[in-house]
Amino acid sequence: MRHNNAYKKLGRTTSHRKALKKMILNELFDHESIVTTLPKAKHFARTAEKTITIAKNGKTLHNFRQVLSLLQNERITQKLFNDIAPRYAAIKGGYTRIYKLGGCRWIDDSRGKWAQNRLGDNGVRAILELTQKKSKEEPKAKAKAKTAEKKKK
Secondary structure (H helix, E strand, C coil), X not given: CCCCCCCCCCCXXXXXXXXXXXXXXXXXXXXXXXXXXXXXXXXXXXXXXXXHHHHHCCCCHHHHHHHHHXXXXXXXXXXXXXXXXXXXXXXXXXXXXXXXCCCCCCCXXXXXXXXCCCCCCCCCEEEEEECCCCCCHHHHXXXXXXXXXXXXX
C-alpha cells in the first residue's frame, strides 16, 4: 500500500525527478503547451498550478525567489510573472489542461504522429497546456504602443 506517499516516483531517482520537473515546467511556461506522457502530465500539472499561484500573488522578492529556485531560469521566471500570471488574475484555479492522445499505434495509420502512443514502450501520450494562451493581437498592441510612444518623443 502507498500510505503517506503523496507523489509518484515515475521510476526515477530523486535527483532525476527534480531535473525532470525543472525541465518540464520550463518548457511548459516557455512554449505554453508540451507533449509528454500521461503520468508525467498529471504529476507535473499540480506543480505548475502551484507555481502560477505563487506568481499570481504578486511580484515580491520572496515569491520571485521561490519560483526562481524551482525553475532556475530567470528569463522564464520573468515571463511567468510578467505575461502568464496576469492572465489568470481573475480566476482561482484550473490554469492547466491535459488532453489524452492516441490509442494503439497499429489500429489506424490515419491518426497522425501526435495521436499515436509512444514508440518503444507504447506509453500513452498527452498534451499539457495552459488554459489561457497569449492572444495573437497582444504583440501587435504592444508594437503599436511602442510606435505611438516614439512618435510622442
